[in-house]
Amino acid sequence: MIAVRKPESIFQTDVPIQGGSCHGRWHFSFDRYFDPEWVRFGTLRVFNDDTLTPGAVxxxxxxxxxxxxxxxxxxxxxHADENGEGGVLKEGWVQHTTVGRGMWHSEINNRKDATMRFIQMWFVPSAPGLEPSVEQRAVERAERTDRFLPLVSADDRDA
Structure with a gap:
């Protein structure tokens, strides 16, 4: 069953991080926030709306x-992994990461003069032990305005 939540019911936190802070709006139990009523929705495990201060990591x-x-x-x-590999997402762009059997990574506000806001969703994978990979896509405003735009799909037919 889908429940509509009022904005004030979403957990909010301010977390000091390297070079600044993160303001988080966490829709499901995450990190130090636990609510047995809000653990997941199907395979969706995390839905976070985070804002990093300029230069924060x-x-x-x-x-x-x-x-x-x-x-x-x-x-x-x-985004950068343990080898320094990664990429930059500009406003409106999307990235898909298969973490699989494991990886280390960091999330960085690439700008020193502006805040950065990102929505991050975590899904339970279809199988354990997948090969880690990262792919990203530039999604221009015209592609995403006034329409649904499939960006990721379990079988790649619609994305």
Missing amino acids: WPLHPHREIEVVTYCAAGEFR
Whole structure:
């Protein structure tokens, strides 16, 4: 069953991170926030709406066995793995990460003069032990205005 939540019921937090802070709006139990009523929705495990101050960095941290979709809502989002590999998402762009058997990565506000807001969704993968990978797509305003735009799909038919 789908429940509509009022904005004031969404957990909010301010977290000090390297070089600044993160203001988070976390829709499901995540990190230090736990609510047994809001743990997941089907395979959707995390739905976070985060804003990083200029130059702020979530330092390298590990993940395992999740599929991550990141949408840059404002500013420039930079992703880097333990080897320094990654990419920059501009406003409106999207990234899909298969974490699979595990990877380390960081999330960075690429701008020193503006905040950066990103929506991140984590899904339970279809199978364990997948090969880690990252792909991103530039999604221009004309492609995403006044329409639904499939960006990721379990079988790649619609994305």
